[in-house]
Structures are given as structure tokens and as C-alpha cells.
Amino acid sequence: MKPLLEVRDVSLSYHTPSGETAALSHISFDLMPGEFLAVVGPSGCGKSTLLNVICGLLAPEQGSVLMNGTSVSRGDPRMGYMLQKDHLLEWRTIYKNVLLGLEVRRELTPEKLSYIEKMLHTYGLDKFRSARPSQLSGGMRQRAALIRTLALKPELLLLDEPFSALDYQTRLNVSDDIGKILKKENKPAILVTHDISEAISMADRVIILTKRPASVAKIVSIHLDIENRTPLSSRNAPDFKSYFNLIWKELNQYA
Known part of the structure; x- marks a missing residue:
């Protein structure tokens, strides 16, 4: 290998x-x-x-x-890069934060949006999709940052x-x-x-x-x-x- x-x-x-x-x-x-x-x-x-x-x-x-x-x-x-801070944007919802990388790359395809939906549901963030970052615990914020990174595949x-x-x-x-x-x-x-x-x-x-x-x-x-x-x-x-x-x-x- x-x-x-x-x-x-x-x-x-x-x-x-x-x-x-x-x-x-x-x-x-x-x-x-x-x-x-x-x-x-x-x-x-x-x-x-x-x-x-x-x-x-x-x-x-x-x-x-x-x-x-x-x-x-x-x-x-x-490569995806997760830093010490989650760098979630307070003026965006969790869902909009997760989409940010795909927006920047102009890759908001149905396939990748479906992948995000799956990850939000699987990793317990679906019910917080409309929340602001300040409403989440540090652990939940890091999960959101990880999903944002993984969304770019x-x-x-x-x-x-x-x-x-x-x-x-x-x-x-x-x-x-x-x-x-x-x-x-x-x-x-x-x-x-x-x-x-x-x-x-x-x-x-x-x-x-x-x-x-x-x-x-x-x-x-x-x-x-x-x-x-x-x-x-x-x-x-x-x-x-x-x-x-x-x-x-x-x-x-x-x-």
C-alpha cells in the first residue's frame, strides 16, 4: 500500500x-x-x-x-484544517456556518447538501440548525466546525x-x-x-x-x-x- x-x-x-x-x-x-x-x-x-x-x-x-x-x-x-478556535460566525446560523466552505468554493451541489443533512442528523446537530453559535456549548460548536470541514470532502x-x-x-x-x-x-x-x-x-x-x-x-x-x-x-x-x-x-x- x-x-x-x-x-x-x-x-x-x-x-x-x-x-x-x-x-x-x-x-x-x-x-x-x-x-x-x-x-x-x-x-x-x-x-x-x-x-x-x-x-x-x-x-x-x-x-x-x-x-x-x-x-x-x-x-x-x-486537505481540511481545524484550528484551535472553531471560528464560527455569530451572525450566521449553525446551518449557514456549516455551508460556508461550500459557498466559498461554489460547491453547493445537491449531493453535498445531502451529505451535510446526513451529518447534521447523525452527529446530533440537526435540532440546532437554526441556533446561533453562542447558543451552543463548546463541544457542539466543535462538532459544527468539524462538519463544516468534512463537507468539503x-x-x-x-x-x-x-x-x-x-x-x-x-x-x-x-x-x-x-x-x-x-x-x-x-x-x-x-x-x-x-x-x-x-x-x-x-x-x-x-x-x-x-x-x-x-x-x-x-x-x-x-x-x-x-x-x-x-x-x-x-x-x-x-x-x-x-x-x-x-x-x-x-x-x-x-x-
Whole structure:
């Protein structure tokens, strides 16, 4: 099976009048079809910068990013991007917010509108379609943001700490919801997170980055002995603590 995404020897520095700051250094990894990767690393090491390179918002100074064998470009329609904030527009209803990406791309086709209706119903937002974002909980808002992103039918979903603004209980429930949704939709994803437990519970593999300039310190494959694995049930798996200690020990080298 060929990789969906190939990141090869990617390096990037930021240039300012005061000098050069190296952000990424010779990063390489693959993402297979249907796979969920999590990226962890010290604060400020360049995790979000890496996502911006993967989706084409930043061009690497060295190396390449290929998706299905072709280079990614700025605004690549093959990728969906969920940020830390949901960025729902208060003057639009939830339904109108979900339609926004399709409106911008002029892709309001009957097929895609039907797909949105299905997702609103399946993921519990249909009865809130006429509500404003401020009337919804943080978790419901993130579900709406996810549906807005999935409506564009991206081949790969990038998640930049999408649960970080939520309280702990909501964060657990929403990460579990979104993990189940991505599995049901068979959507490959890359999650950037500071939360080791979140990374282990959601991912098939965890990429550990060094301090800046970030390079790949280790890639840990997650194999939890549990039936019908979900992000929430993964936390009760016998091997969960062992993976946590392994990643914690690796990250502590760069504290």
C-alpha cells in the first residue's frame, strides 16, 4: 500500500530583520490511507509550523511534501484544517456556518447538501440548525466546525489542538466524538496536541518532536489490547500507561 502523504527531509527557518530562526530540521515520515497520526513535542518546537507546511501554507526551504505522489500547494483542496478556535460566525446560523466552505468554493451541489443533512442528523446537530453559535456549548460548536470541514470532502484532515479551549470533561467527550466520527467517515488525520493521553487515545502512531528546531525524535506505534477501540475506551487499556511513560520519558529529554 502506498502512503497517502509523504513528508521528506523538510526543513524551514523564519527570517526577520533581527536574524534567522530555525523551526524545522530534516523531518520525514509517511501517513498511510485511513491512518491517524498524532504529533507531540515541547511547547514552541514547531508543531503548528509543521501542519502549515503539510497543507501548503508555508513552503519548506528544503525537502518536499507529497500527497498521492503530487506536491501540495497553498490552499490545497485535498486537505481540511481545524484550528484551535472553531471560528464560527455569530451572525450566521449553525446551518449557514456549516455551508460556508461550500459557498466559498461554489460547491453547493445537491449531493453535498445531502451529505451535510446526513451529518447534521447523525452527529446530533440537526435540532440546532437554526441556533446561533453562542447558543451552543463548546463541544457542539466543535462538532459544527468539524462538519463544516468534512463537507468539503477533504482527503486528509489536519487538527491543530482543536480541543485545547474546552474544559477537561468536555475535552474528553468531544475528542471521543470526533475520533468516532473520523473512524466512521474513514478519514485519515494528523493531530497536533500537547496532551500525551489524548495523542495515545486517538492515534495509530505518535510522532515525538525534539525542541526547536524540531526533528523527529521517535515514532511510536500504538497497539492497545482492547475491543472496539474508541478514544475514551483506549484510556482504560492495560498498555495505556506504558505508552504514556515511554512518550513522557522521551519528551522530558527536551524539557
